[in-house]
Amino acid sequence: MVFSFLLLPADTHQQGYISGGLSKKGLDFAKDLLIEKAVSSMVPLHLSDIEKSVRIPLIGKVHLGLSDIVIYSVDFPFSSVETGDSGIVLIASGATANLRMKWKYSYKNWVITISDHGTATVEVLGMEVGLNAAIINEEGTLKLLLLDHGCHVKDISINVDGGASWLYQGIIDAFQGKIVSSVEDAIAKNIQKGIIKLDSKLQSIPKHLHVNSVVSMNVTFMDDPLLTDSSVELEINGLFNGANEISVSNYYRKRSQNFLSGNGLAKMVDISLHEKVFESAASVYFNGDYMHWTVDKIPESLMNTDGWRNVIPQLYEKYPDDDMNLHMTVTSPPIIQIADQDINSAIYADLIFEVLNSDEVVPVACVSLVINASCSAEIHKNNLAGSIRLVDFTTSLAWSNIGDLHMQLVQAEISTILKTFFMPYLNLHLRDGFPLPIPHGFTLQNAEIIQLESRVIVHSDLSYANRHDLSTSTNSVVAA
DSSP states (O other), X not given: OOGGGSOOOOSSSOOOSEEEEEOHHHHHHHHHHHHHHHHHHHOSEEEOOEEEEEEETTTEEEEEEEEEEEEEEEEOOEEEEEEETTEEEEEEEEEEEEEEEEEEEEEEOSSOEEEEEEEEEEEEXXXXXXXXXXXXXXXXXXXXXXXXXXXXXXXXXXXXXXXXXXXXXXXXXHHHHHHHHHHHHHHHHHHHHHHHHHHHHHHTSOSEEEOSXXXXXXXXXXXXXXXXXXXXXXXEOOOEEETTOOOOOOOOOOOOOOOTTTTSSOOSEEEEEEHHHHHHHHHHHHHTTOOEEEOOSSOGGGGBGGGGTTTSHHHHHHSTTOEEEEEEEEOSOOEEEEETTEEEEEEEEEEEEEEEEXXXXXXXXXXXXXXXXXXEEEEETTEEEEEEEEEEEEEEEEEESSOOOOHHHHHHHHHHHIIIIIHHHHHHHHTTOEEXXXXXXXXXXXXXXXXXXXXXXXXXXXXXXXXXXHHHHHHHHHHO
C-alpha cells in the first residue's frame, strides 16, 4: 500500500492524465507506516534452535542447547528514507530487540550425568536494518525489486535465569555469535518476504477502477517511476471509459513540471488531474446516451400551454390548456476548460417542447441552447466532487411546427427551467463525485484544491485507517 505512492514516469512517449506526488513529508509518513507494518507482521519472530558442545574449565565437555527462541519486540527509534537514481533507500538505526528462549545443558563423566534447564532473555543493542529497492513499470503494473538489504547487530546482552555461575559465561562464549547471526539472518529473510508480499500487492492493483455501473477509470501506470531527492511522483492513464470497456487514449500530452507544494506549504501528497480526465467522463456519459432528461420540478404553469400563452401565443391558440412535456438533450460532449482558479464548461443542448393532445404526444418546437457554466471542485472523503452554476446561455430556434417564436421571451422562461431543474439536477450528481486513485485504507486529510494551467490539483495530508490497529497489535505482542 505504501509503495503504491512511490512512483513517477520518465518523460518518454505515453503519458498519463492523473499525476500523483509524494513530498518529503509524505515519504516520511510512508516510511514510518511501512516500519510499523513490518514490525507488527514480524513479531513474534521464531528463530531456529541452537545446539553446541563446549569445554568448560574444571567441568569438561558440556552439551548446551537453546530452544523456543522468539523475538517478541522490536523498536526502531531512528529511521530515514532517501530516493533518487539508486531507488528507494530505507535505513533504520539504533534499533533494539528483545528475545526470550529456553536453555538446557548436560554433561557426564565416568561416574554421573548432570543436566539442567531454564530460561533466558536477550537484549539486542545497536541494530541497523537497511534495504534498497526499485520500482519499475511492467506492462502497466508496478514491480518491486529488492536490490540490496541487510541487518547488522552491534551487541547483545544475555540474562540467564537459574543455573550455575559457570553457565552464564558458557552460554555467552558458545552462543553470542550464533544469536547475533540468527537475529541478523531472520530479519534479513523477513525483509525478503515483506518485499515479495509488497510486490504481490502492487501486481494485484487493478488497471481499472470501478466508479459506478456506467463508468470506470483507467488506472494503468505509465512508464517507469522517477524518484528525485525530495519527492516521488507517479502518472496513470486516468481517463474514464465505459464500465465494460477498455479504452486507449488517443491524446498526447507532455509531462507537466513538478507541481508539489505549489502553495508553499508542504503537504504529504499532491494529485493533479488534467482537464482531459473530466472531458473523458463527460464523453462516456454522452456516448452511453445518459445525457437526456424529461424536465420536471419546475413551476407547474410551465407544464401547460396556458403558462406559455403570453410567451408563445400560437402554442396556446393551437393547443389550449393542454399539458406539456419538456425534454432536455445534450447534443455533444460538454467542453471543459480549466483556467487559473476556475473551471469553465460549455454545454450544447436542445430543449424540445411536446404537447399532450388527446393522448397523443406532439412535438411542436425545439430550441437549441449554448450553456456557459462555472464549476468548482471540492473533496468529500476520498472523492473529488464539485458544483456547477449558470453563467449565461444563448438560444436559437432549431425548428418549429407552430411558426416563429419570440426568442427573447422564450429565453426568460428557459432561464427559469435551467435554474430550477437543470442546474440542481447536475449538482445532485456532481456532489457525489468520483473516487481519486488512492490505495485502500488511506484517507485524505486537510485537502486543498487549486485550479491551474488545465489541471485541478489536490494538496493533502494522509491518514491510515488501520494505523491504530497496527499500534495496538504491536503493543499487545510486546506485552505478551
